[in-house]
Amino acid sequence: MSESLKVLVLGGGPDRERPVSLKSAAAVAAALRRAGHEVIEADISPDRPETLDTPCDVVFPVLHGRFGEGGPLQRMMDTRKLKYVGARSRAAAAAMDKYISKQKAEAAGVPTAAYQLLGPNTPITLDAPMVIKALTEGSSFGMAICPTMDEAVKARAQMLANFSFQMAERFIKGREITVGIVERDVLPAIQIVPAVEYYDYEAKYNRNDTRYEFDIDLPAETMNQIRADALKVYDAIGCRHLGRVDFIIDETGRHWFLEINTMPGFTDHSLLPMAANKAGMDMAALCDRLIRLALKDGDSR
Structure with missing residues (x-):
């Protein structure tokens, strides 16, 4: 023992x-x-x-x-x-910063939706629909999905009181898939199926009607690539011990990197323990x- x-x-x-x-x-x-x-x-x-x-x-x-x-x-x-x-401090900071983590994912060859760093006076150049995100918030805090440019401008103005810098990201409609990693072992992927339109804080932690599915209707080749790309992001950020990488699958079946978490949740709704249990741990x-x-x-x- x-x-x-x-x-x-x-x-x-x-x-x-x-x-x-x-x-x-x-x-x-x-x-x-x-x-x-x-x-x-x-x-x-x-x-x-x-x-x-x-x-x-x-x-x-x-x-x-x-x-x-x-x-x-x-x-x-x-x-x-x-x-x-x-993660150690440098990797933790890189993963927390949505702009830096997307840069590192992109440099590693992992598909990521078009994005733009927004300073206090930077004009938005992305086309709607888009998501406006605070750079260093998690759990769906500091985020607004904006179908139109007017909504994006309004959301950005509201966030400026608390967040001087934000990120605009092209909105991709699709299915969310998350991949947990322990050490460098890639765990079974999970598809998240919320009962509401978006997988927000309530759906993540408080609602009991969100479904988590291991039987994902995607070609084996696609799933293998998603798992490989999750590990690429994990390594590019410099993670160690554990992490969880989130992707969105668009309507054509293409996957796009969303974000990485260096300390995923461990509640009864949390995905890394769920995936580890599926793998026999x-x-x-x-x-x-x-x-x-x-x-x-x-x-x-």
């Missing part, structure tokens, strides 16, 4: 995804206890860095949003030379594998 470890599981944080993070962290803590580990649960925020001084073998930061997933927390852990699950085994990867990487630094 593998040795028992002392694991500091971090949750909460200051970002809008805090409620989801708390649920994810509680689920990870319970899974690690089932796997035989000693678990310390703690809330973390920028003004409580002393939380990271808690003695432990490895840290599992189950946070979503700019502070916990986008680089600042990772820099704090690196400064303390902690062993932790997930239950939640306890998944979380155990992740902390041992972090321990190994920390020892090799």
Whole structure:
């Protein structure tokens, strides 16, 4: 039997995804206890860095949003030379920034819809329909689907109060497919079928009528390419341990990169644990594998 470890599981944080993070962290803590580990649960925020001084073998930061997933927390852990699950600070920041992540995907040869970085005074040059997105928000926060240019201009003006820089992206109508990765093992893809028009925050975390399907009606060649492209994005960003890559499949069957998450959710609605379970790895085994990867990487630094 593998040795028992002392694991500091971090949750909460200051970002809008805090409620989801708390649920994810509680689920990870319970899974690690089932796997035989000693678990310390703690809330973390920028003004409580002393939380990271808690003695432990490895840290599992189950946070979503700019502070916990986008680089600042990772820099704090690196400064303390902690062993932790997930991307290091540079990769975390690149994945959180929608514009940078699309640039890296495009450079890796992965199809991505036309996009444009918008500063406060940049004119929109994309044609409608389009999506206006805050650069560093997640969970469908800071996003507006705009069928017309007038709606895009209005959405952008409303977002400027909170987000100086945004990204415009060509809207593609189609099916959303997500691909989870653990270490560099690509997990079974999942097609997301919301009961509402768009897969928004409510559909992701609160509704129980969203369907998640492993039996995807696409040619094997297409599915293989999607899985290969997910790994290309994961590597281009510089991820480690885990990630989830989202694609949209248009009406012709072509796939387009949407975004990558370096710390996907771990709630009962979350897709990475669902895909891992399909591959024969239950939640306890998944979380155990992740902390041992972090321990190994920390020892090799």
